[in-house]
Amino acid sequence: xxxxxxxxxxxxxxxxxxxxxxxxxxxxxxxxxxxxxxxxxxxxxxxxxxxxxxxxxxxxxxxxxxxxxxxxxxxxxxxxxxxxxxxxxxxxxxxxxxxxxxxxxxxxxxxxxxxxxxxxxxxxxxxxxxxxxxxxxxxxxxxxxxxxxxxxxxxxxxxxxxxxxxxxxxxxxxxxxxxxxxxxxxxxxxxxxxxxxxxxxxxxxxxxxxxxxxxxxxxxxxxxxxxxxxxxxxxxxxxxxxxxxxxxxxxxxxxxxxxxxxxxxxxxxxxxxxxxxxxxxxxxxxxxxxxxxxxxxxxxxxxxxxxxxxxxxxxxxxxxxxxxxxxxxxxxxxxxxxxxxxxxxxxxxxxxxxxxxxxxxxxxxxxxxxxxxxxxxxxxxxxxxxxxxxxxxxxxxxxxxxxxxxxxxxxxxxxxxxxxxxxxxxxxxxxxxxxxxx
Amino acid sequence: xxxxxxxxxxxxxxxxxxxxxxxxxxxxxxxxxxxxxxxxxxxxxxxxxxxxxxxxxxxxxxxxxxxxxxxxxxxxxxxxxxxxxxxxxxxxxxxxxxxxxxxxxxxxxxxxxxxxxxxxxxxxxxxxxxxxxxxxxxxxxxxxxxxxxxxxxxxxxxxxxxxxxxxxxxxxxxxxxxxxxxxxxxxxxxxxxxxxxxxxxxxxxxxxxxxxxxxxxxxxxxxxxxxxxxxxxxxxxxxxxxxxxxx
Numbered sequence: 001x002x003x004x005x006x007x008x009x010x011x012x013x014x015x016x017x018x019x020x021x022x023x024x025x026x027x028x029x030x031x032x033x034x035x036x037x038x039x040x041x042x043x044x045x046x047x048x049x050x051x052x053x054x055x056x057x058x059x060x061x062x063x064x065x066x067x068x069x070x071x072x073x074x075x076x077x078x079x080x081x082x083x084x085x086x087x088x089x090x091x092x093x094x095x096x097x098x099x100x101x102x103x104x105x106x107x108x109x110x111x112x113x114x115x116x117x118x119x120x121x122x123x124x125x126x127x128x129x130x131x132x133x134x135x136x137x138x139x140x141x142x143x144x145x146x147x148x149x150x151x152x153x154x155x156x157x158x159x160x161x162x163x164x165x166x167x168x169x170x171x172x173x174x175x176x177x178x179x180x181x182x183x184x185x186x187x188x189x190x191x192x193x194x195x196x197x198x199x200x201x202x203x204x205x206x207x208x209x210x211x212x213x214x215x216x217x218x219x220x221x222x223x224x225x226x227x228x229x230x231x232x233x234x235x236x237x238x239x240x241x242x243x244x245x246x247x248x249x250x251x252x253x254x255x256x257x258x259x260x261x262x263x264x265x266x267x268x269x270x271x272x273x274x275x276x277x278x279x280x281x282x283x284x285x286x287x288x289x290x291x292x293x294x295x296x297x298x299x300x301x302x303x304x305x306x307x308x309x310x311x312x313x314x315x316x317x318x319x320x321x322x323x324x325x326x327x328x329x330x331x332x333x334x335x336x337x338x339x340x341x342x343x344x345x346x347x348x349x350x351x352x353x354x355x356x357x358x359x360x361x362x363x364x365x366x367x368x369x370x371x372x373x374x375x376x377x378x379x380x381x382x383x384x385x386x387x388x389x390x391x392x393x394x395x396x397x398x399x400x401x402x403x404x405x406x407x408x409x410x411x412x413x414x415x416x417x418x419x420x421x422x423x424x425x426x427x428x429x430x431x432x433x434x435x436x437x438x
Numbered sequence: 439x440x441x442x443x444x445x446x447x448x449x450x451x452x453x454x455x456x457x458x459x460x461x462x463x464x465x466x467x468x469x470x471x472x473x474x475x476x477x478x479x480x481x482x483x484x485x486x487x488x489x490x491x492x493x494x495x496x497x498x499x500x501x502x503x504x505x506x507x508x509x510x511x512x513x514x515x516x517x518x519x520x521x522x523x524x525x526x527x528x529x530x531x532x533x534x535x536x537x538x539x540x541x542x543x544x545x546x547x548x549x550x551x552x553x554x555x556x557x558x559x560x561x562x563x564x565x566x567x568x569x570x571x572x573x574x575x576x577x578x579x580x581x582x583x584x585x586x587x588x589x590x591x592x593x594x595x596x597x598x599x600x601x602x603x604x605x606x607x608x609x610x611x612x613x614x615x616x617x618x619x620x621x622x623x624x625x626x627x628x629x630x631x632x633x634x635x636x637x638x639x640x641x642x643x644x645x646x647x648x649x650x651x652x653x654x655x656x657x658x659x660x661x662x663x664x665x666x667x668x669x670x671x672x673x674x675x676x677x678x679x680x681x682x683x684x685x
Contacts, residue, residue, distance in 0.1 A: 019629060021454075022479075059454075062486035073489075076482075087490040 004054065007302050008044035009309030010370045010398055013431060015051050021059035026163050027139045029055050036430035037163045039105030040080060043112060044312040045398025046431035047158050055163065057107055063087065064166065071171040072130060077107030077164045084171070085288075093171035094228070094288070096128035100344075102293050107164040112395035113156035113356040115363075117204035117226070117292070120349040124358050126155040128170045134162040137427035141165060153418060156356030158394050160419060160428050160438055176239055178229040179204070179291040185278035189219025189330065193323055193362070196223060196347040203227045204291075208277070210270040211343035211366060212263060214334040219326065221345060222277040226291060234285060255307045263337050295342075304341070305369045312396035313378050314365040315385040316348060322362040325388030329364060329381055336377045340366040355415050357393045365396065375399065382408075394432065402437045412438060444520020445469040449500060449556060451480055454625035455575060456525035458645035463521065464491040466649070471515055473500035502526040502552030503544075508559050521652055522560045523573040524553045529627055535589040542589045549593035554600045561604055565611040571652050572608075573616040574601040575644075578660075580619075581669040584685045605657060616651045617658045620644050621665035637662060 005012040017038075020026045029035055037055045038048035048054065061078035071093055073084065081095055082102040088094070099114040108114075110132055115124045131145045132154055142162075144151040154161045184199075186192035192207050199205060202225035209221040231239060295301050302310070317325040326345070333340065344365045351359035368374040382404050385392065391409045392400055405412050416438050419425040425438075432438075446463040448456040451472035460470050464487045472480050477497035484495040500511055512518075528548035535542035557572050564570030579587055580594030598617055605615035622628060622638040639661045651659045660666045672685065 019626070021626065022482075062482045063489040064482060064485045066489050075489075083490070 004038075004041065004049060005309065006044045006046060006048065006398065007042050008312055008367075008370075008398060009302055009305075010311060011046055011049075011431070012309075013046070013049045013051055015049055015054040017054045017056050019056040019059045020163075023060075023135070023141070023165060025059070026055065026135055026165060029053060030135055030137070030139050030163060030427065034427055034429050035163075036428060036433075037077070037107060037111075037159050039078065039108030039111075040103050042101055042104045042108060043395045045396065046435070047112070047395060047397075048108075049431040050429060051431070057105065057163075060165065061105075071173060072168050073171055074166065074168045075106055076166050077105060077110075079106045080104065081106070081109065088171055089174070089177055089288070092173055092175065094174045094177075096170055096172045097122060097125045098292055100293065101296055102289075103296060106167055106169065107159075110155060110164055110167060111157060111159040112393075113353060113358075114395065115346075115348070115358050117206045117346070119358055120200060120205065120347045121203055123349060123352060124155075124356055126353060126356065128172075129155065130168040130170060132164055133166040134164055136162045137423040149418075152354045153415065155353050157415070158432065158438075159430065160415075160433050161424055162428060172228075174228045175231045176229050176234050177288045178234050178238065179226045179286045179288060180229045180233060180283050181224055181226040181286045181291060182283045183277055184223040184225070185274070186221045186223055187217055189221070189326055190323065192219060192221035192223055192345060193326075195221075196362075199223070199225050200347070205347060207345040208273070209343045209345040209364070210274055211330060211333050211340045212267040212270050218334060219330050220274060222274065226286070229285060238285070255303045266341050269341070305367075308370040310367050310369050311374055311378060311398060312365065312367050313381055314363060314393040314396040315381070315390045316351075316357060316359050316361055316363040316393070317385065317388050317390040318359060318361040320361075321388040321390075325384060325390060326362060326364060328384045328388070332377065332380050332384060333366065336373065336380075338368055338374060338377050340368055342367055355411050357391065357395075359391060361390075363393070365393075394436075397432065400436065402435065405436050412436065443467055443469075445471055445515075445517050447471040447473060447515065447519035447522040447560075449473050449522065449524045449553075450502070450526035451483070452476070453525045453527070453627070454641040455620070455623060455644050456523065457483060458641035459523050459525065459648050460487060461490070462642075462645040462649045464493045464495075467491070467493060468521070469494045469496075469517075471496050471498060471519060473498040473511070475499070475501050500556075502556065503547055505552060505555040508556045511556070512559050512563060518563050518567060518570075519560075520569070521571045521573065522557070523575070523648060524557055525575050526553050526556075527575065527577075527627070529587075529590050532587045532589060545589050546593045546596075549590060550596040550600070553597055557600075557604065561608060561613060561615075564613045565608055568612045570612075571614045571616060571655070572601075572604065573618060573648055573652065574598075575618045575620065576601065578619045578621050578665050578669050582673050584672075586685060614652075614655045616648070616656060618644065618648060618651070618661065619658065619665065619669075620647075620661045623661075637664065637668075 001014040002017045033053045035053035035055050036050040037057050057078040060076040063075045065074040097116045109125045113124045131143050133143045135141050184195045186195050204226040207221040207223040346363050348358045386408045446468045448460050451474045464470050477499050487495045530545035576598045577594040579591035580598045601617040622633045644661050647659050647661045
């Protein structure tokens with residue numbers, strides 16, 4: 001038994017963890033007991049925990065083929081996006097869709113159907129997936145392609161459709177490893193939403209949002225737009241670098257005391273960050289690593305919230321109710337005096353798939369230390385989300401209850417029914433799927 | 439042969455340490471030779487090295503215990519490697535080894551006789567050429583015989599002494615020998631054991647240590663330096679006291 005958790009370090013469970021190094025290892029595990037596959041443990045909550053059997057897929061991390069004519073990479077599920085970048089950015093390729101950390105596995109990215117800063121233009125991870133091979137409950141391996149039931153449930157299915165073994169994804173050709181970034185300071189939520197709408201054609205956009213300020217500046221944000229820099233936009237001496245990732249310069253070597261991040265320190269940080277960000281107008285060259293993965297530079301940043309860990313809250317709201325819903329969410333958050341160290345706002349394009357998270361509108365992500373006040377606040381935020389027709393991101397979730405999920409997302413019941421009918425519900429379970437009745 | 443880009447041979451290539459080491463050298467652009475008892479199981483590893491690093495990779499059948507075949511194995515390699523890493527090893531089960539000396543013999547042969555034989559062949563060929571590096575993955579278990587694993591430990595002790603001696607002998611020829619003492623490593627061999635996190639290296643760490651040791655021509659490498667002190671203490675315990683411990 002090993003005590004493991006998601007990236008938020010809450011909850012922690014004693015799980016029997018078995019590492020798979022080959023398809024045979026996976027077949028043996030699937031025949032043995034109900035299980036969940038686990039990638040690099042970057043889902044925040046309990047998506048990849050199963051006390052009886054958690055199948056560690058990091059042993060299946062081989063790249064199998066690459067076609068430079070199409071940019072198609074075939075790889076085993078345990079390959080990290082970081083590995084993909086390391087191998088292919090020097091050859092002029094970058095992941096088509098990447099979440100905010102490069103330390104996710106291919107299997108995890110598929111299971112959560114992750115999204116990136118380009119969702120409004122390119123869609124979620126599924127947009128770059130040509131096929132997925134999934135081992136079903138009876139041990140047979142199916143290669144599934146877009147348009148098929150299995151494909152549609154697997155993308156966003158949180159590993160509950162079977163064990164993802166391999167996949168073929170398409171990479172994006174890039175001329176350099178640099179991003180041209182432009183920051184738009186938005187003094188209020190309304191201004192932030194306007195900035196997103198006015199810049200719908202920017203390939204990448206995301207906003208850091210201040211979730212600790214009340215009053216007229218509530219929801220002030222730095223909207224950060226970006227696009228891959230062409231060769232001629234980059235000074236000659238920088239063109240070929242940085243093609244490798246920075247070393248992690250900072251480490252959080254131990255759990256910081258739980259009070260390190262409180263409403264005052266976070267409030268002060270937010271005010272400073274906003275002021276510094278607002279000063280940087282105009283276009284800047286930023287290396288790919290700092291642009292896409294700012295937090296990856298700090299090793300074990302999940303320790304900043306102390307021993308008890310932290311909770312993430314991420315919801316998506318439809319376009320029609322987004323402004324009202326976000327205002328209500330921010331009002332509750334600031335009123336509760338709860339500090340969210342890093343809050344992110346992002347415009348989503350149209351949603352796809354049977355059980356993927358994104359929907360056309362806006363998504364808000366927050367983090368909070370694990371305590372009773374946070375839990376109460378998050379239940380409040382759940383209600384606001386449901387009332388505005390929103391839904392929840394299961395890759396972040398550690399505490400949602402079954403009734404709330406059913407209310408927010410009628411697709412959950414359809415997914416659970418399909419899982420029962422196809423024998424998957426009995427074979428593939430996680431602490432999360434049990435909590436949510438999936 | 440261009441300096442630094444000669445082929446690297448991995449013996450026991452299916453092991454987690456060998457896989458990580460192959461990646462470390464392939465990342466530097468070395469052609470890779472993977473040798474294992476079942477090379478057909480390594481086709482995905484070959485694809486991985488080729489896809490990630492664009493280096494040529496060849497697969498070879500190799501049985502460490504079949505020492506009579508070692509000369510022929512060597513002659514079949516596409517080129518005499520610049521670096522050969524021996525990751526062959528078999529821990530066995532100490533209780534079984536104690537109860538059944540036949541089983542102990544298999545552990546002794548797998549960890550000492552087989553690895554020593556193939557490295558001896560490689561040493562002679564490299565000495566004739568006048569260059570090369572041999573890397574033997576031995577073990578901290580060879581530092582002192584202990585009741586809990588002296589069969590494996592004694593074989594590794596023999597292997598360590600063999601590597602020492604070869605290094606001494608080959609010094610004038612330009613061939614270098616590296617002895618690696620990894621300590622606990624999180625691999626298939628140790629899966630299910632409850633290993634202390636601070637003392638347990640990842641295969642990647644071992645691989646990085648080997649790559650550095652080859653580049654800098656280090657003699658003996660303790661992957662996690664703390665092991666050097668742990669074993670120094672274990673060696674220093676007087677026998678009368680040692681006999682009363684359960685180590």
